[in-house]
Amino acid sequence: MPNRIRNFFLLTFLLIGSIATAQDTNVNEGFMRSNGKIYVVLAVCLTILIGLFIYLFTIDRKIGKIEDKQ
Amino acid sequence: MRKNWWKILAGVLLVYTFTAGLLIKVPSLGNLKETIRNMFFHVPMWFSQIILLTTALVYSIKYLRKPDLRFDIYAEAFTKTGILMGILGLVTGAIWATYAWGEPWSNDPKQIGVAIALLIYFAYLVLRNAIPDIDKRARVSAVYNIFAYFIYLPLIMILPRMVESLHPGGKGVEGNPALNGSDLDPMMRIVFWPAVIGWTLLATWITTLNIRLYLIRDKNLLHAE
Numbered sequence: 001m002p003n004r005i006r007n008f009f010l011l012t013f014l015l016i017g018s019i020a021t022a023q024d025t026n027v028n029e030g031f032m033r034s035n036g037k038i039y040v041v042l043a044v045c046l047t048i049l050i051g052l053f054i055y056l057f058t059i060d061r062k063i064g065k066i067e068d069k070q
Numbered sequence: 071m072r073k074n075w076w077k078i079l080a081g082v083l084l085v086y087t088f089t090a091g092l093l094i095k096v097p098s099l100g101n102l103k104e105t106i107r108n109m110f111f112h113v114p115m116w117f118s119q120i121i122l123l124t125t126a127l128v129y130s131i132k133y134l135r136k137p138d139l140r141f142d143i144y145a146e147a148f149t150k151t152g153i154l155m156g157i158l159g160l161v162t163g164a165i166w167a168t169y170a171w172g173e174p175w176s177n178d179p180k181q182i183g184v185a186i187a188l189l190i191y192f193a194y195l196v197l198r199n200a201i202p203d204i205d206k207r208a209r210v211s212a213v214y215n216i217f218a219y220f221i222y223l224p225l226i227m228i229l230p231r232m233v234e235s236l237h238p239g240g241k242g243v244e245g246n247p248a249l250n251g252s253d254l255d256p257m258m259r260i261v262f263w264p265a266v267i268g269w270t271l272l273a274t275w276i277t278t279l280n281i282r283l284y285l286i287r288d289k290n291l292l293h294a295e
Contacts, residue, residue, distance in 0.1 A: 038092060038093070041092060042088065042089060042092050042093065045088045045092070046085060046088055046089070049081075049084055049085060049088060050081075050085075053080075053081045053084075056077075056275060056276070056279070057077070059279055060077070060275075060279060063279060063282045063283060063286070066286055067282065067286065070286070070289065
């Protein structure tokens with residue numbers, strides 16, 4: 001079980017990291033600071049959204065396991 | 071991945087909503103400025119609430135036609151998520167109103183309407199918990215839910231359009247609130263409808279989690295039938 005949790009954290013950090021670096025290299029070095037730093041807001045919102053979805057999926061799987069046991 | 075595709079679709083649509091919703095060029099209307107983007111976040115709360123509560127209504131009617139406790143569980147779960155979306159819609163609306171209308175609560179007909187509607191649905195939850203007998207609770211709740219729905223709908227859809235309102239679509243305004251003609255330009259339309267679907271799917275997912283939980287909790291009652 002702890003393995004799974006660790007994997008989720010790893011995956012989350014990798015995701016966030018890849019988003020950030022992909023944006024930085026694709027355009028110019030000031031991408032995150034362009035357009036009134038709106039991309040920072042976007043990164044925050046997407047992090048929350050992805051975090052919530054990962055959480056929902058874990059709950060979904062936990063309930064699924066209990067259902068299978070019955 | 072059994073029957074999980076629509077959960078992933080919800081995620082994809084919402085990531086699209088957030089990305090496009092924050093980045094597309096929006097028309098500058100009056101003093102709304104950038105806050106028009108709230109169309110992708112505040113308004114879908116109400117769309118999904120209407121869809122969820124309508125689903126709850128269907129299950130309540132189904133229960134009355136055939137008293138299966140599962141229908142009662144479905145109705146309860148859909149109503150609960152509907153209430154959640156209503157609270158979120160009300161709070162986000164108050165935040166938006168602070169900067170668009172000058173104060174969080176201006177006794178706008180729609181604000182009053184949804185406040186009353188939410189109180190009616192709170193009473194649904196109180197009523198449920200007040201009846202210890204399971205079958206009686208299910209039956210009374212189903213009847214009350216039907217009653218609540220047909221007060222809720224006029225309160226949010228009809229009454230606000232008959233009086234002057236700060237919301238779009240009040241008296242003296244043509245067409246549907248914010249969805250007609252120049253109010254919603256084509257660029258916003260291609261974000262708005264995916265946003266509605268995405269938020270509704272997310273709310274439905276949360277509802278199904280609750281339903282599965284209740285089905286496990288009440289499995290003894292369900293098998294006893």
